[in-house]
Structure formats: structure tokens, C-alpha cells
Amino acid sequence: MPAISTDRRHLLSLESLSADEILLLLEVASSFTEAAAGRVTPSTKLDGKIIANLFFEDSTRTRSSFTVAATRLSAQTLDLVGSTSSVSKGESLIDTARTIEAMGVDLLVVRTREAGAPAQIAREVECSVINAGDGSHEHPTQGLLDLLTIQQRFGNDLTGKTIAIVGDVLNSRVARSAIHGLTKLGVNVHLVGPTNLVPKTFEQIATGPGSVEVSYDLDAVLPSLDAIMMLRVQFERQRGNAITSDYRSQYALTVDRARKLPPDAIVMHPGPMNRGLEIDSEVADDPDRSVIFQQVSNGVAVRMAVLTRCLGGS
């Protein structure tokens, strides 16, 4: 069993996890895939635990996925979302979190519009905190499910594999978690998109053995890839006119572009997709290449593993 170094109560980022910790989580997640799909009797590992979904920003899939994962582990969940929460009354994020904790909740699943908020909440509360997406910073459970999905195609050792993450990297928490997770496991990462959405500084944010390279030419990198992750164009996070009208012609994964991928390369997307903008429907639905819905299924297994880890119910 590999050594666990960080505070296991929380999962705040993939940046803060070691490669061994990530691999262990993936191994546990893998063992949960049957239970996640409801094909075996539900586990009672977290019986009696109360998990609060504290979502200061809208979410459908992540919140539902955490709820399903908690249910499969026999935990109770409580939803506090956006406009119904005290945040709209001017209470600070931290005060809201402390209030919910004071009711005896065991774990907070936190999504915020602002980078860093879950980590700041974790410093102020005793209970567990899972970051379910903080602004454009990280979305660690998404990063883990992406890794699990790639492992399922290529085996557990991903060293030397190559992936491209394409599109609005700057505003993407999915991309940042993926970059940390992938490079820690030795995957080489190409980041592709327009300059103002993929600044060169990304080449230095990760410390893992895998490399990070910024490129502005999608066609040039396609033939070298084992996987391509298309990011959603996040209109709600754009500042200025970052998306230009030639975005699709330059950076979309069209049917023509998909033909340039090696035969066994997989296509990923964190969803929700803008079909016909960053990805063509034919590619998204290609049964040989697309693992987009497998990613969603893996999300439940990964979140079961993370909940178990944080609440010590192993």
C-alpha cells in the first residue's frame, strides 16, 4: 500500500496529491464501478453519515453524481443550492459553511464561483470538504474520472501517453485538474487553443514527470495523440472577446479532424457539450472513439472512492 501523506479528510485539488495517492484512489474507484452502476447490493460503508452539497454555482451533473455516489454508500445527502442558500442574503461562503457544519454534517461538497474558496472553507471547519469545482481553478473529482477513463482504455500505467486538451484552458477547472493529474502519472500534455485562452504560463504550473506544451495548431498535434479532451466553450466565463468567429475552424474537433487521430485514440469531453461548436455530433457519438458517457459513469465510482477516503469508511 503506498504511503498517504496529505490530510485525507479533504479533497481540494489534484495538485496537492502525490502520484501514489492518485493511483490508490483510481484503484478504489475501479473496484466501485459495479456498485456505482447498481449492479451489486449497495454498500453500507457510509451508513449514518450526512453529506451536504453546498453549491454556490449551478450544477446538474456534478451534484447529481455526488448524490448518487453517496446513496450507493448509504449516506444521506442534503442539497443547498445557489439562490436558496444564505449567500444570496449576503452571508459569506465561510460563514455559510460553518453554519451547515454546526448542524452536524460530516462532509461538505462545495462548488463556488471563486477560485480557492473550498480550500479556505476547509481551513475553517472541522468536517471534510470536497472541492466540486472552484471557479476556474480545479475540479479534482472530474480530473480523477478522466484519469480512470483513460486507464480503462490504455491500462493502469499511463507513462509516456500523450493527450491534447483543446479550447478554453484558461477558464477551465477541468483542464487544471487534468494537467496536474496527468503529468503526475507521466502523461505528456498538449494544450491547444487561441493565445488568449491558452497562455504560455501553463507550461510551468505542473511539476509532474509528464510534460506540458502549449500549441496553437491543433492539426499538427492530432496524429501523435492517445486521447483528446475537448473543453466546452464557457461563454459565461469569457472576458472581452476571447472567442472569435474563426474559433470553430481552428479548434473544433470536426469529423475531418477526427480522421487525423490514430486509430485507437479516444475522444473525451467533460460536458455539457456545445454540439456543432467545439465538437461535431458524429465525433461525440462515435461508438469506437467517444468515451464521453463512460466518463459520466466513472464519475459516480470516483466520487464513491473519494467520499470513502475522506470519511474513512474503508
Place this chain on the structure above:
Amino acid sequence: MLQSPRMSDIFIQGGRVIDPESGFDQTADVLISNGVVAQIGRISKPANAKHIDAEGCIVCPGLIDIHVHIREPDPNHDETVKSGTAAAIQGGFTTICCMPNTNPPLDTPSMVKFVQTQAQQANAARVFVVGCATQGRLGQQLAEIKAMADAGAIAFSDDGDCVADSAIMRKVLQTVKEVDGCFMQHCQDPALTVDAVMNAGVMATKLALIGWPSIAEEGIIERDIRLNSAIGCRYHAQHLSSGGSVDIIRKARASNQCVTAEVSPHHLLLTQDLCDDYNTMAKMNPPLRSKTDINLLKQGVADGTITILGTDHAPHPLHRKQTTFANAAFGIVGLECALPLYLKALIEDNVIDWPAMLGMMTINPARLVGLNRLGLGSLSVGGPGDVTVIDPQLKWTIISQEFASKGQNCPFDGWEITGKAIATIVSGRGQLLPESEHIRA
């Protein structure tokens, strides 16, 4: 500490007396009597004088900080003239200039007079008012610059915000020139820094925080120098953060452009790395930058490009820092620990010596805002009895909870440092006098 209502003479014996203006630097005694410096030299101990044993200490003109936020008026009372001047005294400052980004802002003569009245009542450090350059600091209409100058405002600034519009900026420089005043620019191009919270770079990319690029500072300084070249107003660039700005100012000064610059302790000692883990205590405006910037700023100090040290003392209650990075307040309190921090950054690192550093805290800022005409910023017989006594060896630990300032937002909290003002004397009144072995009745 001892505050005396009745003024008695103060005899400061055997210190290293440094007056940067005259170049005087030797062991001497100083006698302050009736509010003025009565004698400097070898003096036999007078009767009935407070006696400060200054052996091993530095005796210099009272320190001046031209960049202080004392937050009055403001309904939140994050700082007041009383607490802000108390903090100044603790840090060795006898004179501070307060910035006009209060609530409401200091943009009329009556607001200037209000602060002056509060300062008289506080009766601690001298306070001079920097008035707004534009009405409400909105950057659209000129404020009553001439009337504020008549009321005693010694400089003009929209600090906290840049005067960004070039046409308004030109009018401001022309008007401030007419009153022979000083304009202080907060150099930040707003278009390049929308919602920006830290230095643009790898750390900002990693933390997914919006970056504040150096060019937003440098571009404004370039523009202002060009605008001012035909006007010749005393133009002062506040709190430099970028190494690139130093080069621009160096070239402008070499061609006799009327421009000065200041640097703050945090920009000489801290980098953007301190923002990691969303540490809001490291959130400043302008932001903490890189080690390279620090080195270039120090070069600017060493070669005389940067001539003034200013703290940008910006107190906030802790709850305004205990929030998300994007929402947290910008700023750091500076008055009470500035002196040892400058000492650490500039003297211990062999950038400049004591006389040069004290010049940047006394006569240089005094000349910029015209306080030298009142005799402030220098030490001469007959001049104001504003004197600071510094123990350059005294080791202490910064504990922000013990600050006289109401602000505790200080990333230097817990630092072990050397050097402290042990006596701060304003107009012959001992505002801060040593309790320790330095004082004898």
C-alpha cells in the same frame, strides 16, 4: 512609553546624528527646547531635561511617510486619524501624508480641514492631506485643486485609482502645476487590469486568479511622463512594483523630466509566491511580483532613480481578508514595521547606507511635497523639534495584534527583525519615549 502634557526639554546624548540634507553624520548630542532643535554638538547635560541615552543609536530628522491611508472619514472606522497617527509614532514617523480615498473622499477644502482638525485633536504625528485630483476620485471632473491647496492640501492624487483618461490627466497636471503642488499617480491602466487580483504569471495561472500585468503600470508611467514633459508638474509615481517601471523613470530623470518614484517595504521583500494557497494577506495593489522585479527595484534605489520610501499603510479589519482571494481587500499595514523592513531590504542587503536610506524617509519626501519649507525633513538648529531615535540593533518580533493601528493585515506577522524607533519626538513633544535602559529621569 510616556506622553507629557507639559513640554520639557529633551536631551539626546551620544547618538550617531545623521542629517541627510546637510550630510552631517557624527556622534553628537541634540538638545530640543521649546519645540525646536536648540543645539547640536557636544552639550553638557542640562538640568530639568528628559535625558535619552542614545549611545549606539541613530538620531535623525523625524521620519516622513507620504503614503498613508488613515481611513477617516469612513463609517466603518477601519482606522482613524487617532489610531493611524498612533501607529506612525510607534514606527518612528513624525509626519504622514494621508491619501484621499476615504468615504466620502477628500475632494473639497472642507474635507481637507476636517482631517486637519482631527489631526490637531489626536495631537500625535503631523498629518498633511493629499487631496483628490478628480471629484469623487471618479476620473471625470477635476476636483477643487486650487481651493484645496489654499486649505493646506500638499499634494493631489486619486490613489487607489489611476487618473486614466489622458485628457483629464493633462488638465490635472496643468492645474497642480499652477498651485506649485505635487501629483501622485497610482499607476494602473484600468483596461488592462479589470478584476485583476495578483501579478500576471505562472502563479496566477495556477491559482486561476486574474492577473495584473506589469505593463499596466509601465504604460501609465510612460504616458504620464510624455504628458508632463511640456507641463513640468512635480509628478510622483507611487508604490512601484515593476522592474520595468524603474528603467522608464531612470531614463526620464536622465533627461531632466520632473518625475520621482517611491517603493514600499512589501515590494522590496515579498513575491507573488506568497499568494499560493490563496493567502489573502499577500493581496496588494499593485501586486507583489517577482524576485527579478525586487532586484530591479533595489537597483533603482541604489542608483537614485527611486528616491522616496512610502509604506502605503492600508489598514483593513481581518474579516475583509478572511474571505475568498477575489473578494478580499487589497493592502497591508505598514507604519509600525516599515523601518526595520527597509533596513532588512536595503541596508542589510548592501543596497544603500543609513544616511541614504534616511534621506529617502526625510528630506526627499519633504522636498517633494514642500514640507522642507516648514523645516521638516532636516535637522538644524532653530528648526522644528521633530526627531526620531533609532536603535539599529534592537531585535524584535512583529506581532500585528499589538499594533496601535486598527489594521492587523500584515503578512510580516511573526517575522523576527532588527531595528526600531525608540523615541519619536514631534515638535519637541516626546510622543514615544523609551521605557528601557535608554531613558534616565
